[in-house]
Amino acid sequence: MQERSSVYRxxxxxxxxxxxxxxxxxxxxxxxxxxxxxxxxxSRAAVSKVIRNAYGVSPAMRERVNAAIEALDYRPRVAxxxxxxxSFTIGIELPHIGNPFFTKIVAGxxxxxxxxxxxxxxxxxxxxxEEGVRAIGALADRQVDGIIAISxxxxxxxxxxxxxxxxxxxxxxxxxxxxxxxxTGDDAEGTRLVMEHLLGLGHRRIVHLTRSEEVTRxxxxxxxxxxxxxxxxxxxxxxxxxxxxxxxxxxxxxSARLDTRALLDAETPTAIFVGNDELALGTLRALNDHGLSPxxxxxxxxxxxxxxxxxxxxxxxxxxxxxxxGERAVRLLLERIQGRTxxxxxxxxxxxxxxxSTQPVPPEPAP
Amino acid sequence: MQERSSVYRxxxxxxxxxxxxxxxxxxxxxxxxxxxxxxxxxSRAAVSKVIRNAYGVSPAMRERVNAAIEALDYRPRVAxxxxxxxSFTIGIELPHIGNPFFTKIVAGxxxxxxxxxxxxxxxxxxxxxEEGVRAIGALADRQVDGIIAISxxxxxxxxxxxxxxxxxxxxxxxxxxxxxxxxTGDDAEGTRLVMEHLLGLGHRRIVHLTRSEEVTRxxxxxxxxxxxxxxxxxxxxxxxxxxxxxxxxxxxxxSARLDTRALLDAETPTAIFVGNDELALGTLRALNDHGLSPxxxxxxxxxxxxxxxxxxxxxxxxxxxxxxxGERAVRLLLERIQGRTxxxxxxxxxxxxxxxSTQPVPPEPAP
DNA sequence: TTGAAAGCGCTAACAA
DNA sequence: TTGTTAGCGCTTTCAA
Numbered sequence: 002m003q004e005r006s007s008v009y010r011x012x013x014x015x016x017x018x019x020x021x022x023x024x025x026x027x028x029x030x031x032x033x034x035x036x037x038x039x040x041x042x043x044s045r046a047a048v049s050k051v052i053r054n055a056y057g058v059s060p061a062m063r064e065r066v067n068a069a070i071e072a073l074d075y076r077p078r079v080a081x082x083x084x085x086x087x088s089f090t091i092g093i094e095l096p097h098i099g100n101p102f103f104t105k106i107v108a109g110x111x112x113x114x115x116x117x118x119x120x121x122x123x124x125x126x127x128x129x130x131e132e133g134v135r136a137i138g139a140l141a142d143r144q145v146d147g148i149i150a151i152s153x154x155x156x157x158x159x160x161x162x163x164x165x166x167x168x169x170x171x172x173x174x175x176x177x178x179x180x181x182x183x184x185t186g187d188d189a190e191g192t193r194l195v196m197e198h199l200l201g202l203g204h205r206r207i208v209h210l211t212r213s214e215e216v217t218r219x220x221x222x223x224x225x226x227x228x229x230x231x232x233x234x235x236x237x238x239x240x241x242x243x244x245x246x247x248x249x250x251x252x253x254x255x256s257a258r259l260d261t262r263a264l265l266d267a268e269t270p271t272a273i274f275v276g277n278d279e280l281a282l283g284t285l286r287a288l289n290d291h292g293l294s295p296x297x298x299x300x301x302x303x304x305x306x307x308x309x310x311x312x313x314x315x316x317x318x319x320x321x322x323x324x325x326x327g328e329r330a331v332r333l334l335l336e337r338i339q340g341r342t343x344x345x346x347x348x349x350x351x352x353x354x355x356x357x358s359t360q361p362v363p364p365e366p367a368p
Numbered sequence: 369m370q371e372r373s374s375v376y377r378x379x380x381x382x383x384x385x386x387x388x389x390x391x392x393x394x395x396x397x398x399x400x401x402x403x404x405x406x407x408x409x410x411s412r413a414a415v416s417k418v419i420r421n422a423y424g425v426s427p428a429m430r431e432r433v434n435a436a437i438e439a440l441d442y443r444p445r446v447a448x449x450x451x452x453x454x455s456f457t458i459g460i461e462l463p464h465i466g467n468p469f470f471t472k473i474v475a476g477x478x479x480x481x482x483x484x485x486x487x488x489x490x491x492x493x494x495x496x497x498e499e500g501v502r503a504i505g506a507l508a509d510r511q512v513d514g515i516i517a518i519s520x521x522x523x524x525x526x527x528x529x530x531x532x533x534x535x536x537x538x539x540x541x542x543x544x545x546x547x548x549x550x551x552t553g554d555d556a557e558g559t560r561l562v563m564e565h566l567l568g569l570g571h572r573r574i575v576h577l578t579r580s581e582e583v584t585r586x587x588x589x590x591x592x593x594x595x596x597x598x599x600x601x602x603x604x605x606x607x608x609x610x611x612x613x614x615x616x617x618x619x620x621x622x623s624a625r626l627d628t629r630a631l632l633d634a635e636t637p638t639a640i641f642v643g644n645d646e647l648a649l650g651t652l653r654a655l656n657d658h659g660l661s662p663x664x665x666x667x668x669x670x671x672x673x674x675x676x677x678x679x680x681x682x683x684x685x686x687x688x689x690x691x692x693x694g695e696r697a698v699r700l701l702l703e704r705i706q707g708r709t710x711x712x713x714x715x716x717x718x719x720x721x722x723x724x725s726t727q728p729v730p731p732e733p734a735p
Numbered sequence: 736t737t738g739a740a741a742g743c744g745c746t747a748a749c750a751a
Numbered sequence: 752t753t754g755t756t757a758g759c760g761c762t763t764t765c766a767a
Contacts, residue, residue, distance in 0.1 A: 029532075031533060033759090033761085044738040044739075045739095045761080046738055046763080046764095047738075049763085050762095058737085059736060062736080076509055077760085078760055078761070079509045080446075080451050080510070080511045080759085080760080081743090081760035081761035082762075084743045084744065084761065086743090090510065098475065098478075099471055099674075104465050111465075120506040120510075121492060123490035123491075124488070124490075127478055138443070141443075142445065142446045143455075144447045165396075166398060282675075286678065286679070311681070313656075313680035314678070314680055400743090400745085401744060401745060402744075410753080410754085412746090412754090413746080413753075416747085417746095424752055426753090429752080429753080447743090448746090449745060451743095451744080451745070451746090451760065452744090452745055452758085452759055453745090453759090
């Protein structure tokens, strides 16, 4: 930074001289719009119009400008453009880059953006709560033209204030707002599919392994909150209040493994409904650690990540299209950038993938 | 964008009036350094010094400025800062977000950046070649202060030109340059471990499943190029020239599955050394599709992604610490930003994780 | 259709 | 220690 003090700008020749440890280093400065204008013999405004495909440029001028751009290998500085308007950047906040379901969302978003002039950037958070807010804030500070926030742990008011400045799509959470759009899975329906499947197999002692209390706070609209709430409702409706058992864990496979182990040290349920597939893999490992097979303890996940269908894993889970969600989120953002103001909410339908990890309940051993 | 034309800037009151579909909408404008300065009764320069922790501010002034920043919820616009120097952003180009090994690199980079004033952003590429260059270019256009490029498919000269403008760490490829730093795994050593293991188990008909010709172009320094080259050398040295068999595939699990199936339709080797774990999972699926067990066909991967150690998968593979690589890449970048000019090259040591997917060669069936 | 010029929010040289 | 001021590279009015 202090180097800038010794940068001599040489406007005519495009050389930049800087003093580094005594000696003067000369390097070719990147072309600016000014350089292009001078070379093409036109004004900066003209070049600007050409690169923005704006109205009112003669074909002849367009051609000369494009030639100059080519010759100088000119690329507009995004920071400068951002100061006057758009950064042509869409930002997505990713709570946990290790989760393959989030990865699918990104793939969908990337696909929806190819062919447009927008670039996707990901701000990884990798820890709950504070970190997510930090990442979203970092995107906002970078003047992105739109933000996709994945189930952020923040108050709706906070998001609304953000959405007043920049288009926001909230992905995952079920609370709605007129300020931002939402893309969700139908977690109530997904949970219904899971619970009916397990109950239909005869299971009664069904444990629900889920995230922290903070994440599943009732009314928060977080997907895990909905899944927990519906789990409780289905257990109650089935007359199984006595069998309700909720176990908490962290956000990665290893936490789930450890917490499942602790559970199994104390008791052995006949089925475990796990908040998502990544955690379910940890549960499966723990079961393995305890020498328990699917015939003894059934496991259901959520998301249908690729590895769930792997034959040796064969995890029963709820499929929801992360690609479709990411793609839709981008589309909603682009519409908002185009000027749409009515809030829009989009939901994807879940389906149950029944695989080998769920089996009919084993006969109760004599107590 | 055209909305800007109807934005009335109200410098004194921090209100922004814009015309939207006829009616004038008034919203609170985000605070700028000017607002902070006015509220604190100091100059913009003073505020700038405070937020940069620059030398020469009295404690009293610092306190007043900080109070104003707090009161106004002021956040510096990164675009404006970038125009004058740094964007406090490190960019990483990710060739394929579905690969869990890359995910580890990102985790390492994120960890190395926590506590600093820099933010990591990821530009996903998700296709070979052109897309990678596009993503790296997009990061450069966004004035990031440093770029981590993961095995990009570009000429060293291209990278050198880039590195003349912004610090670059190339992660993966083995070619070196004085212009940029490198972080690599020791792919020759990793391949040696794999080949000695397989040969030691008695395997002779060892197929190598690898990426496209473009990716493995000899001399390109790409990790897959090295692995291929060493595979050929070890086969040759073992007197197994006749058994050499190289099969090409794409960059994801599904391609590997399809191409392995095609291979198995034609012949059945006793072992397959796959270019990385993600592809190896596809190979394992194909083996499964063909009803072949590890006792019949051994498989080795590369990277030791988390799922490789999963009991039901148990993939023999080469462990190299993606976290360490990502962390080191960030450290090298920060050093360059601090002013280091000598090129630095860092390499991580690979180790072989022997698991159930490799077994002694089965007896040759009578022809 | 074209260009001149103002200004976006910051940093840093320099003066006070 | 503090403030004045000249830009950074663009976009967008507005006048020619």
